[in-house]
Amino acid sequence: MQPSAHAFAANASAALADPNLQDSLAKLKVGFSERRRQAAERLPEFEQLRDRARDIKNHTLAHLDFYLEEFERKVLALGGHVHWAPTAADARRIIGELCRSVGARTVAKSKSMVAEEIALNEHLEAMGVSPIETDLGEYIIQLRNEPPSHIIAPAVHLTKDQVADTFLEHHRALGFTKRLTERNDLVAEARYVLRQKFLDADVGLTGANFLVAETGSSMLVTNEGNADLSNTLPRMHIVLASIEKVIPTLEDAAVLLRVLARSATGQESSAYTTLNTGPRRPEDPDGPEQYHVVLLDNGRSSVLGTEMQDMLRCIRCGACMNHCPVYGAIGGHAYGWVYPGPIGAVLTPQLLGVEEAANLPNASTFCGRCESVCPVRIPLPKLMRHWREREFERHLTPRGVRRGLAAWAWLAQRPRLYRWMTGFANRLLALFGRAEGRYRSLPLAGGWTRFRDFPAPEPGGTFHARWARQGGARTRP
Amino acid sequence: MVAGVPSSVSAPRRVALFVTCLVDMFRPSVGFAAIKLLEDAGCIVEVPPVQVCCGQPAYNSGDRRTARTIAAQVIDAFDGYEAVVAPSGSCGGMLIHHYPGLFEDDPSMRARAESLASRSHELTSFLVDVLGVRTVSARHAGTVTYHDSCSGLRELGVKEQPRELLRHIDGLTLSEMRAPEVCCGFGGTFCVKYPDISDAMVREKATDIAASGAGTLLAGDLGCLMNMAGKLQREGSAVKVRHVAEILAGMDDQPAIGEPPGTTR
Ligand code: SF4
Numbered sequence: 001m002q003p004s005a006h007a008f009a010a011n012a013s014a015a016l017a018d019p020n021l022q023d024s025l026a027k028l029k030v031g032f033s034e035r036r037r038q039a040a041e042r043l044p045e046f047e048q049l050r051d052r053a054r055d056i057k058n059h060t061l062a063h064l065d066f067y068l069e070e071f072e073r074k075v076l077a078l079g080g081h082v083h084w085a086p087t088a089a090d091a092r093r094i095i096g097e098l099c100r101s102v103g104a105r106t107v108a109k110s111k112s113m114v115a116e117e118i119a120l121n122e123h124l125e126a127m128g129v130s131p132i133e134t135d136l137g138e139y140i141i142q143l144r145n146e147p148p149s150h151i152i153a154p155a156v157h158l159t160k161d162q163v164a165d166t167f168l169e170h171h172r173a174l175g176f177t178k179r180l181t182e183r184n185d186l187v188a189e190a191r192y193v194l195r196q197k198f199l200d201a202d203v204g205l206t207g208a209n210f211l212v213a214e215t216g217s218s219m220l221v222t223n224e225g226n227a228d229l230s231n232t233l234p235r236m237h238i239v240l241a242s243i244e245k246v247i248p249t250l251e252d253a254a255v256l257l258r259v260l261a262r263s264a265t266g267q268e269s270s271a272y273t274t275l276n277t278g279p280r281r282p283e284d285p286d287g288p289e290q291y292h293v294v295l296l297d298n299g300r301s302s303v304l305g306t307e308m309q310d311m312l313r314c315i316r317c318g319a320c321m322n323h324c325p326v327y328g329a330i331g332g333h334a335y336g337w338v339y340p341g342p343i344g345a346v347l348t349p350q351l352l353g354v355e356e357a358a359n360l361p362n363a364s365t366f367c368g369r370c371e372s373v374c375p376v377r378i379p380l381p382k383l384m385r386h387w388r389e390r391e392f393e394r395h396l397t398p399r400g401v402r403r404g405l406a407a408w409a410w411l412a413q414r415p416r417l418y419r420w421m422t423g424f425a426n427r428l429l430a431l432f433g434r435a436e437g438r439y440r441s442l443p444l445a446g447g448w449t450r451f452r453d454f455p456a457p458e459p460g461g462t463f464h465a466r467w468a469r470q471g472g473a474r475t476r477p
Numbered sequence: 478m479v480a481g482v483p484s485s486v487s488a489p490r491r492v493a494l495f496v497t498c499l500v501d502m503f504r505p506s507v508g509f510a511a512i513k514l515l516e517d518a519g520c521i522v523e524v525p526p527v528q529v530c531c532g533q534p535a536y537n538s539g540d541r542r543t544a545r546t547i548a549a550q551v552i553d554a555f556d557g558y559e560a561v562v563a564p565s566g567s568c569g570g571m572l573i574h575h576y577p578g579l580f581e582d583d584p585s586m587r588a589r590a591e592s593l594a595s596r597s598h599e600l601t602s603f604l605v606d607v608l609g610v611r612t613v614s615a616r617h618a619g620t621v622t623y624h625d626s627c628s629g630l631r632e633l634g635v636k637e638q639p640r641e642l643l644r645h646i647d648g649l650t651l652s653e654m655r656a657p658e659v660c661c662g663f664g665g666t667f668c669v670k671y672p673d674i675s676d677a678m679v680r681e682k683a684t685d686i687a688a689s690g691a692g693t694l695l696a697g698d699l700g701c702l703m704n705m706a707g708k709l710q711r712e713g714s715a716v717k718v719r720h721v722a723e724i725l726a727g728m729d730d731q732p733a734i735g736e737p738p739g740t741t742r
Contacts, residue, residue, distance in 0.1 A: 326671075364664070365667045366627070409547070
């Protein structure tokens with residue numbers, strides 16, 4: 001997908017003015033966070049599990065080369081193949097060649113943000129291969145030709161009515177001419193349409209929630225079971241996963257699964273958890289003839305060992321965006337790329353560069369709610385601040401902001417002058433704001449007064465002026 | 478702990494007030510309220526004169542070097558005090574959580590930053606957790622609602638302390654709003670850099686405040702309070718907005734934030 005992170009401010013304004021989107025977001029904000037809260041309350045050891053989840057990921061990242069090679073060895077022993085893709089282009093090429101090798105015309109896809117990251121669909125289409133999204137949400141946005149707006153609920157920005165219209169428009173040709181209004185009917189219709197596509201697909205392509213080094217398995221969780229159909233029916237199964245998805249053992253997976261579903265949707269566990277371990281064996285009744293794993297780096301290894309490494313712990317649960325008040329106000333599309341919300345604000349500058357994505361880490365109040373819910377305790381505000389520092393060092397911060405900061409810093413280091421200046425400003429603001437106690441508009445503070453009044457200082461001078469006047473008397477004024 | 482002060486001292490007595498830059502400039506009475514509360518609890522309060530600001534504007538804008546310079550100035554200013562108290566979770570969070578990290582490559586400054594961090598407190602948590610205060614002498618007839626400002630809540634665990642003190646005030650009823658822990662959209666420079674997103678956030682807050690039925694909104698951070706007061710007043714709301722210290726110190730007879738002089742409740 002074409003990134004538009006640089007246009008964040010304009011994207012956000014458009015999102016704020018979109019009534020359908022605002023409707024959908026209102027429900028999301030209450031729904032997800034309430035369910036997570038209840039799920040956490042039901043599990044007394046939830047906080048300890050989060051610590052373990054963090055430790056597992058940290059341990060793996062510290063020995064990533066070891067576990068990746070271990071994983072590769074196991075996959076090869078099972079008769080599968082592993083392909084290393086340093087860049088997005090490499091991954092696209094590898095997958096394209098694999099599809100071509102079996103003469104694929106359609107690819108059934110399930111659960112892969114990484115496929116979005118490398119713009120796989122566009123690549124396949126250009127090759128004459130049709131990618132078909134089988135996750136209901138992904139399917140809906142594919143019909144609408146939109147990018148996902150959330151990492152676990154890609155169509156969360158749409159209302160039911162919008163989905164009904166989309167289905168009517170696209171399913172008419174298949175003989176569905178009735179505009180549906182009930183959620184269940186919509187799901188049933190999509191299921192009917194998708195069933196045939198599963199049967200037609202030559203290649204099944206899935207992402208992975210985890211890659212288990214111990215067994216060479218890829219692990220997928222879904223609530224629709226679509227992954228299972230994508231990877232058992234076609235002749236070839238391709239797993240596309242980024243390198244940080246590897247974990248040491250099945251036991252580790254069990255810990256991570258426990259925090260994943262609870263953080264994401266408030267479920268104890270997702271409805272379907274599937275382990276794929278190699279191609280079908282002679283005694284298996286079904287399964288793919290070929291099993292390929294494409295391991296994507298795309299800039300991730302360069303984060304290892306740096307102060308930004310923590311971002312690689314992410315297990316893509318979506319909790320940070322579900323709890324982010326900024327995401328809640330503007331939705332995911334405003335972030336202008338695959339990963340929205342707080343984790344997007346941290347990943348996107350890494351993957352696309354600070355030049356493209358400098359806005360994202362700045363669009364945060366640092367309220368810290370994301371960090372407080374992240375199952376693997378990623379210090380998201382800290383990482384966003386790191387980006388702001390990189391940006392400042394490289395002089396990408398807007399000139400006005402830099403100058404303002406420099407002037408303020410100069411003054412702040414001269415307390416006497418600072419006192420004099422603030423005393424002056426205080427008296428001026430108090431004087432002119434006296435009648436109303438506040439300002440309806442204020443020069444230089446247009447960003448504030450467009451939406452809010454600006455409180456005038458209380459009369460009587462600054463604190464320090466009054467304190468000095470009283471000779472530091474320890475009494476009320 | 479400061480050198481020479483035995484760790485068995487249970488309630489620090491000589492306390493330095495960190496007057497935040499917003500309190501200094503816009504709401505001095507918050508500083509005086511804090512002094513009264515601390516003195517009533519038996520402390521001797523001093524106000525080191527060279528303090529200016531905690532450095533957050535630079536720190537959160539990515540200007541680490543300036544943040545360090547200002548942090549060093551604050552560390553100097555508060556050297557030797559048994560306790561440093563700020564009527565703000567955000568500035569308190571800065572001193573306690575972020576200062577030490579600013580001096581990673583400078584062991585002696587880092588040690589001083591850690592010393593300051595260990596002596597610094599947000600006002601209500603200092604009163605309740607350190608001094609063991611439960612009741613204050615104030616009275617307030619009316620219903621209030623309390624907004625949990627982000628840094629105080631998530632960096633310092635300030636949640637129950639202000640409520641504990643409020644509950645003991647004669648005549649006061651606390652009516653919780655929906656989602657008091659969700660950010661009000663202030664975020665320092667965020668509110669001017671992304672005014673329309675900030676507006677969407679504070680609008681929702683204003684709706685929740687109105688729905689609580691409270692006549693007064695309280696919080697522990699002046700930035701958030703000015704943001705919410707400004708929005709409430711723009712919408713024509715009659716809800717009064719005050720720093721929690723004002724109510725606790727019985728200073729609710731003066732005009733609320735954004736009210737003209739001469740107005741009383
Ligand atoms: S950063 Fe944390 S909360 Fe956000 S998606 Fe990743 S694991 Fe989930």
